[in-house]
Amino acid sequence: MRGKVMDVYIMGTKVDFKVEKERTIKDVIENISELVYSYGQSITELRVDGKIYYPTSNELGEISIDNVKNLEIETASFFEVSVSLIFSLIPYVKKFKELVKNKTLDQYQLEEAKQWIIDALVSSTDMVFVFSYNSEWIKTRNKIVSFLQDLSYNELNENPKLREELLNNLEILEVFLTDLTKIFERIENDGEVVFDSSIDNDISEMLELIDEISLDLQLGKDSDALGKIYEFADAFLDLFYYLNISVKFIRMHPDLYEKLKSYDFSKINETSKIIENIISAINQKDFVYASDLITYELKPQLEEIGNLIKEIREMISSKFYTN
Structure with a gap:
């Protein structure tokens, strides 16, 4: 039989959390995420007895809830998360473009950059364009994502035209992201x-x-x-x-x-x-x-x-x- 169950707080408010089949903090987060998501929110940060973790951390699967007294969950709206991702992509894409131009990009950096840009771009725009999947914005995004998915390190080094095509796509992406920030500025109040x-x-x-x-x-x-x-x-x-x-x-x-x-x-x-x-x-x-x-x-x-x-x-x- 279980002892005292940990206290769970979402944005500072204590919630009535009942343990069912959960055994680790990861299990708890997977359960609570569904509820949070249904209210248009996303979990952004956790504090397990004061120690900070990101919701995707592998360590959460190793923390037994029996050993935890307090779990604090921070959330943000989909709109906030989307804006944050877009703004973080701008300097990242700029740095990535410099590495491509200078030909100082190794295979690991390429694969890491591809994955981060694709994940951040798709998740952020899916949140914002929830009603406009057929818009030109989404079409442009999909072209960029498709190009990056097909891009390989060996082909990039062997084909100068492919490098130019990559740079062109990154420039299009920079304009795309900058224009998105202008939209966010228009609607930042409401x-x-x-x-x-x-x-x-x-x-x-x-x-x-x-x-x-x-x-x-x-x-x-x-x-x-x-x-x-x-x-x-x-x-x-x-x-x-x-x-x-x-x-x-x-x-x-x-x-x-x-x-x-x-x-x-x-x-x-x-x-x-x-x-x-x-x-x-x-x-x-x-x-x-x-x-x-x-x-x-x-x-x-x-x-x-x-x-x-x-x-x-x-x-x-x-x-x-x-x-």
Whole structure:
């Protein structure tokens, strides 16, 4: 039987972590990563009893959780990680290009550079271009990645034209990365919120919560239903904040805002009134009316808001990610 289980903190907040089949810190991170990822976050750093590790460290597989008191996990949004990777690639590519020009590149350096550039470029752009996989940006990226994947050290040394082609691709990559940083500068204030994919997970959870409330009412569990509708109301406030930020962002670009003028935003404000009516109906034991409000008003409203948010994000991505 296990002794005291370690305390787990994510961004300084203690979480209720229950050991199932995990035996090492690596097992724990693999488990928690799925949850973190579903909220649009990525694990960036760990502290195991104060000692810092990266989430990909092989040492994590050798650390038994029985010997750990505290595990602290630092995360960052996909947007933050993407920006960080792009900015770190710029000096790296510049240095790599100098080695190619000076013909001082050995085989190990070539393979290492290829792997790092491909991994960082693909992962960062996949995060940012989540709605624009057919854009010219992705096409350019794929050409560069394909060239690097096929590049061999022996051919590079034997074929001067291949070296020139490599230099040309690296110059294209430098321009590509520089242009991306300009995009990040445009959206640095609200971009992280607008492109936060965790909102999709939030909406899915809210829809599941609606179904649970309806079931509780059918079973006569009004206290459970009431608790969950209050939980829904709190989640809706976060969703409303997200939507306000998104619309504010759209207003900065008149050509995009013009497309939203036909949408009746007053319906969103009515959602709070719907929630109040549901709470009132539950308190009065009118479960049939409460269920009707949930089924025919609240759920369709949430689905419509979800579609609106998706449309706004696609509009923004098309604005910034079309060459």
